[in-house]
Amino acid sequence: MGLLEEIKEQPEALxxxxxxxxxxxxxxxxxxxxxxxxVIAARGTSDNAARYAQYVWGMRNGLTVALATPSLFxxxxxxxxxxxxxxxGISQSGQSPDIVSVLEEGRAxxxxxxxxxxxxxxxxxxxxxxxxxxHSGPETAVAATKTYTAQLAVIASISEALLGRHDTLDxxxxxxxxxxxxxxxxxxxxxxxxxxxxxxxxxxxxxxxTAFEWALKMQELSYVVAQPFSTADFLHGPIxxxxxxxxxxxxxxxxxxxxxxxxxxxxxxxRGAPTVLITNSSKPDPPDGxxxxxxxxxxxxxxxxxxxxxxxxxxxxxxxxxxxxxDNPRGLSKVTRxx
Amino acid sequence: MGLLEEIKEQPEALxxxxxxxxxxxxxxxxxxxxxxxxVIAARGTSDNAARYAQYVWGMRNGLTVALATPSLFxxxxxxxxxxxxxxxGISQSGQSPDIVSVLEEGRAxxxxxxxxxxxxxxxxxxxxxxxxxxHSGPETAVAATKTYTAQLAVIASISEALLGRHDTLDxxxxxxxxxxxxxxxxxxxxxxxxxxxxxxxxxxxxxxxTAFEWALKMQELSYVVAQPFSTADFLHGPIxxxxxxxxxxxxxxxxxxxxxxxxxxxxxxxRGAPTVLITNSSKPDPPDGxxxxxxxxxxxxxxxxxxxxxxxxxxxxxxxxxxxxxDNPRGLSKVTRxx
Numbered sequence: 167m168g169l170l171e172e173i174k175e176q177p178e179a180l181x182x183x184x185x186x187x188x189x190x191x192x193x194x195x196x197x198x199x200x201x202x203x204x205v206i207a208a209r210g211t212s213d214n215a216a217r218y219a220q221y222v223w224g225m226r227n228g229l230t231v232a233l234a235t236p237s238l239f240x241x242x243x244x245x246x247x248x249x250x251x252x253x254x255g256i257s258q259s260g261q262s263p264d265i266v267s268v269l270e271e272g273r274a275x276x277x278x279x280x281x282x283x284x285x286x287x288x289x290x291x292x293x294x295x296x297x298x299x300x301h302s303g304p305e306t307a308v309a310a311t312k313t314y315t316a317q318l319a320v321i322a323s324i325s326e327a328l329l330g331r332h333d334t335l336d337x338x339x340x341x342x343x344x345x346x347x348x349x350x351x352x353x354x355x356x357x358x359x360x361x362x363x364x365x366x367x368x369x370x371x372x373x374x375x376t377a378f379e380w381a382l383k384m385q386e387l388s389y390v391v392a393q394p395f396s397t398a399d400f401l402h403g404p405i406x407x408x409x410x411x412x413x414x415x416x417x418x419x420x421x422x423x424x425x426x427x428x429x430x431x432x433x434x435x436x437r438g439a440p441t442v443l444i445t446n447s448s449k450p451d452p453p454d455g456x457x458x459x460x461x462x463x464x465x466x467x468x469x470x471x472x473x474x475x476x477x478x479x480x481x482x483x484x485x486x487x488x489x490x491x492x493d494n495p496r497g498l499s500k501v502t503r504x505x
Numbered sequence: 506m507g508l509l510e511e512i513k514e515q516p517e518a519l520x521x522x523x524x525x526x527x528x529x530x531x532x533x534x535x536x537x538x539x540x541x542x543x544v545i546a547a548r549g550t551s552d553n554a555a556r557y558a559q560y561v562w563g564m565r566n567g568l569t570v571a572l573a574t575p576s577l578f579x580x581x582x583x584x585x586x587x588x589x590x591x592x593x594g595i596s597q598s599g600q601s602p603d604i605v606s607v608l609e610e611g612r613a614x615x616x617x618x619x620x621x622x623x624x625x626x627x628x629x630x631x632x633x634x635x636x637x638x639x640h641s642g643p644e645t646a647v648a649a650t651k652t653y654t655a656q657l658a659v660i661a662s663i664s665e666a667l668l669g670r671h672d673t674l675d676x677x678x679x680x681x682x683x684x685x686x687x688x689x690x691x692x693x694x695x696x697x698x699x700x701x702x703x704x705x706x707x708x709x710x711x712x713x714x715t716a717f718e719w720a721l722k723m724q725e726l727s728y729v730v731a732q733p734f735s736t737a738d739f740l741h742g743p744i745x746x747x748x749x750x751x752x753x754x755x756x757x758x759x760x761x762x763x764x765x766x767x768x769x770x771x772x773x774x775x776r777g778a779p780t781v782l783i784t785n786s787s788k789p790d791p792p793d794g795x796x797x798x799x800x801x802x803x804x805x806x807x808x809x810x811x812x813x814x815x816x817x818x819x820x821x822x823x824x825x826x827x828x829x830x831x832d833n834p835r836g837l838s839k840v841t842r843x844x
Contacts, residue, residue, distance in 0.1 A: 363703075398652045407730050
């Protein structure tokens with residue numbers, strides 16, 4: 167199956183993730199409840215899902231979420247104390263030795279360990295007390311798409327389970343489906359931006375994860391040097407690189423951070439930068455340039471799913487327009503093993 | 506005073522930071538001792554110092570270090586529980602409202618709060634139980650240099666104080682001085698690389714912070730689209746952007762991670778990418794390209810100071826060669842206030 171098919175399969179895959187996972191979400195929530203914080207080990211796309219967890223679990227469930235520094239556990243062999251922590255590994259393949267090592271250390275220190283993976287028989291799953299399978303079906307394209315939105319859905323579901331709620335996420339497949347219906351818009355926006363070689367990608371809050379994941383897809387599929395930033399970090403230095411011809415992309419939903427990101431795009435636009443925005447916000451005026459809208463009226467914490475679906479479609483068409491094969495990006499293989 | 510003067514002032518500034526701070530390092534260590542983990546709020550250059558703390562305190566002192574997500578505290582007004590945490594803010598100016606908010610929330614939750622700042626009268630300092638002044642003297646260049654190495658020295662000193670040791674860091678000014686003596690090498694390497702517009706910057710472990718800070722200096726001063734990566738993250742996707750003409754830079758000291766970074770540079774070099782390496786390692790053969798060496802035989806955890814000094818000199822000359830004014834980068838001001 168090719169990348170575009172896997173992108174389009176997401177509503178169905180999300181339905182499976184949510185419905186089949188119900189019991190295990192509750193089980194994870196019970197383990198989390200006894201902890202003061204969560205330490206997450208992940209790489210690449212899965213690390214972007216971890217960023218989403220920082221915001222969702224931080225804001226809705228009051229949890230401090232730390233992203234692990236795997237080399238402490240592997241190359242240096244000097245892991246920190248994990249007292250008070252639930253240790254979570256996220257990996258599509260469950261294969262990367264560095265991520266497995268963090269869970270093994272968590273277990274050695276007597277901490278609860280959880281794996282979110284598409285491969286329930288993987289080494290990562292074996293190192294975990296609780297395994298949350300993604301139920302995404304085989305993902306064969308090198309660039310992860312449906313397993314990313316499944317990881318987000320799992321994180322959202324655990325947040326709901328921590329609040330004692332269930333069935334509230336049944337709208338996720340429909341949100342993904344609505345976003346897929348905006349393919350023509352994504353395609354025409356990508357055509358207008360074809361040929362750009364680098365870009366900054368801004369986000370904040372819940373959609374900081376989307377900015378990171380959209381940038382990673384552009385790197386993998388279109389070889390665009392796309393660098394993601396929190397808007398606040400961007401203004402503390404990197405904005406200096408923006409000049410005529412340096413595109414600035416943004417992704418932000420209706421909510422407390424939308425003005426922030428749109429103002430940064432406006433500032434870049436005034437300096438002559440082309441801009442592209444994925445949003446469902448109508449509050450501020452976005453700058454001239456490509457605006458790709460998804461459904462409004464969605465609770466902000468759930469918007470990273472429809473927002474990245476639009477970003478995936480955009481990136482797929484950008485790769486095609488630039489003459490690249492989105493199913494076989496150069497220099498990458500599906501499973502990357504790092505230590 | 507200009508940027509180059511501030512770069513050259515670092516040995517003297519570091520002496521002040523270390524000698525004047527002795528008592529306060531012990532006081533911070535006492536506060537840390539009662540906590541299970543540390544939450545750090547910082548932006549830009551100070552956030553790169555926070556990355557150094559993740560490795561130094563994680564590896565040498567067994568502490569889990571989480572980087573805060575300030576928008577939870579500000580724009581969203583939904584801060585996480587900070588139970589068990591010491592809350593630390595790092596900021597040269599002590600002015601940015603988002604960083605101040607994180608400390609204020611820490612105090613409201615009854616947690617110990619610490620500020621590392623060059624401005625002991627700043628709002629950040631006022632929100633902290635313990636203030637660690639950098640004693641760097643006024644920093645007038647927009648791009649931070651001497652306050653960054655001072656922040657690293659403070660973090661290293663607190664690590665030593667946690668181990669009950671003092672006076673062991675007296676070698677830092679000499680390390681900085683030795684690195685400054687390598688100015689000709691930095692200048693000629695910069696000349697050879699002049700004209701490049703983008704780059705990946707790889708590091709790992711202790712020097713991941715150096716990769717991030719070197720990339721930020723290049724963005725600020727030379728408008729190079731320099732994107733920092735952990736080598737492991739780079740191999741999980743972004744390596745796809747590397748092709749003939751896309752430079753890959755690396756910074757790594759002698760130690761368990763040197764082979765890892767140098768192998769990634771070799772892989773990039775085989776694909777036709779120009780490479781530049783800052784290192785003191787002689788173990789593996791670095792790829793052809795610019796190699797800037799600093800003193801060998803230094804304990805790895807202290808190398809981020811001499812390594813970034815070489816990176817600062819390189820970046821200064823790169824900016825000059827490209828006809829930019831390193832004292833007045835476009836679009837930036839010394840104090841950035843974000844919420």
